Amino acid sequence: MPKLTSFFDFHLLLLFLVISAANASVVTSPISQRFKEAPQFYNSLNCPKIVGEGKDGLFLCSDEAVHVAMTLDSAYIRGSMAAILSVLQHSSCPQNIVFHFVASATANALLLRATISSTFPYLNFQVYAFDDSSVSRLISTSIRSALDCPLNYARSYLANILPSCVRRVVYLDSDLVLVDDISKLSATQLGDNSVLAAPEYCNANFTSYFTLKFWSNSTLSLTFVNRKACYFNTGVMVIDLDRWRHGDYTKKIEEWMEIQKRVRIYELGSLPPFLLVFAGNIVPVDHRWNQHGLGGDNFRGLCRDLHPGPVSLLHWSGKGKPWARLDANRPCPLDALWAPYDLLQTPYTLDS
Numbered sequence: 001m002p003k004l005t006s007f008f009d010f011h012l013l014l015l016f017l018v019i020s021a022a023n024a025s026v027v028t029s030p031i032s033q034r035f036k037e038a039p040q041f042y043n044s045l046n047c048p049k050i051v052g053e054g055k056d057g058l059f060l061c062s063d064e065a066v067h068v069a070m071t072l073d074s075a076y077i078r079g080s081m082a083a084i085l086s087v088l089q090h091s092s093c094p095q096n097i098v099f100h101f102v103a104s105a106t107a108n109a110l111l112l113r114a115t116i117s118s119t120f121p122y123l124n125f126q127v128y129a130f131d132d133s134s135v136s137r138l139i140s141t142s143i144r145s146a147l148d149c150p151l152n153y154a155r156s157y158l159a160n161i162l163p164s165c166v167r168r169v170v171y172l173d174s175d176l177v178l179v180d181d182i183s184k185l186s187a188t189q190l191g192d193n194s195v196l197a198a199p200e201y202c203n204a205n206f207t208s209y210f211t212l213k214f215w216s217n218s219t220l221s222l223t224f225v226n227r228k229a230c231y232f233n234t235g236v237m238v239i240d241l242d243r244w245r246h247g248d249y250t251k252k253i254e255e256w257m258e259i260q261k262r263v264r265i266y267e268l269g270s271l272p273p274f275l276l277v278f279a280g281n282i283v284p285v286d287h288r289w290n291q292h293g294l295g296g297d298n299f300r301g302l303c304r305d306l307h308p309g310p311v312s313l314l315h316w317s318g319k320g321k322p323w324a325r326l327d328a329n330r331p332c333p334l335d336a337l338w339a340p341y342d343l344l345q346t347p348y349t350l351d352s
């Protein structure tokens with residue numbers, strides 16, 4: 001059982017129990033954390049006017065809006081809250097941002113929605129149910145069990161999950177904060193036929209993301225011939241959903257996952273299929289938009305430093321998460337940059 005730290009926790013937990021009693025076959029974990037209410041953020045004067053503002057459907061479908069997709073679950077919700085706050089705080093048109101949250105179909109969507117609403121009463125958002133069972137059968141175990149969570153694969157299904165009127169989305173992981181205006185990232189030009197934009201790392205050893213079995217089988221490794229394939233991190237991506245839908249890239253990703261079920265061609269989770277389908281064909285984004293690896297490696301979560309150059313987004317990818325290290329009183333130096341976005345309501349802040 002989660003520790004009850006306040007009356008409000010108890011209240012939420014009760015709500016969870018009532019809902020889960022009504023739906024007893026569903027396995028859920030309660031959100032045992034309480035969050036502070038974030039302030040309201042206002043558009044500056046020169047923001048594009050959203051046509052049909054106030055009417056949910058039109059706003060949801062607006063091309064003028066910045067669409068952001070994130071996953072939502074009880075394990076990472078503290079990170080998600082910080083990420084949302086950071087996006088709003090650094091945006092000059094925060095009221096033009098629409099958040100699309102993808103939650104597991106077995107999670108308590110009502111409770112997740114209520115938690116978001118009470119923390120961000122003015123947020124434009126939708127919560128979508130992701131049917132984990134469809135992807136579960138395709139998942140092979142990886143080197144880190146957290147990577148095998150079906151929700152980790154939701155990013156491959158955004159084109160189907162989000163309404164078809166949404167044509168472009170910025171996908172963000174939950175272990176990051178922005179310190180710059182997301183509309184700049186969202187406005188990345190995708191050229192004549194690219195589906196994805198993301199920071200590319202051509203100095204990373206691309207070979208190491210796939211097994212010897214993969215490279216020694218020319219039927220498989222031929223996929224990278226004539227492609228200048230470089231590693232990119234799938235935690236921050238600008239996706240043209242129209243092009244994705246037309247090219248049926250979800251199916252291409254699933255085909256690689258099916259191969260992985262038969263022959264082990266990689267060790268990581270949802271990342272390698274993205275590399276297989278897109279590496280070498282993405283639009284490179286400035287590295288400032290994904291200062292990744294701050295969580296350390298996949299095994300120990302050591303402290304890492306920033307890469308040289310400017311910073312628009314800090315990403316604690318890897319095993320160590322700033323909230324866990326702060327709670328354990330063993331923070332890395334850069335975790336201090338995450339802390340100002342932490343909305344967790346501690347027993348000490350409850351009465352203030």
Ligand SMILES: *[C@@H]1O[C@H](CO)[C@@H](O)[C@H](O)[C@H]1NC(C)=O
Nearest residue numbers: 204205206207208209210212
């Ligand atoms: C790249 O990784 C592969 C496989 O892990 C390794 O065999 C190779 O030596 C590495 N190359 C460099 C330049 O480090």
Ligand SMILES: *[C@@H]1O[C@H](CO)[C@@H](O)[C@H](O)[C@H]1NC(C)=O
Nearest residue numbers: 216217218219220259262263
């Ligand atoms: C190479 O991979 C293909 C596709 O998975 C498979 O059909 C074939 O048997 C593999 N070849 C070898 C030599 O393992």
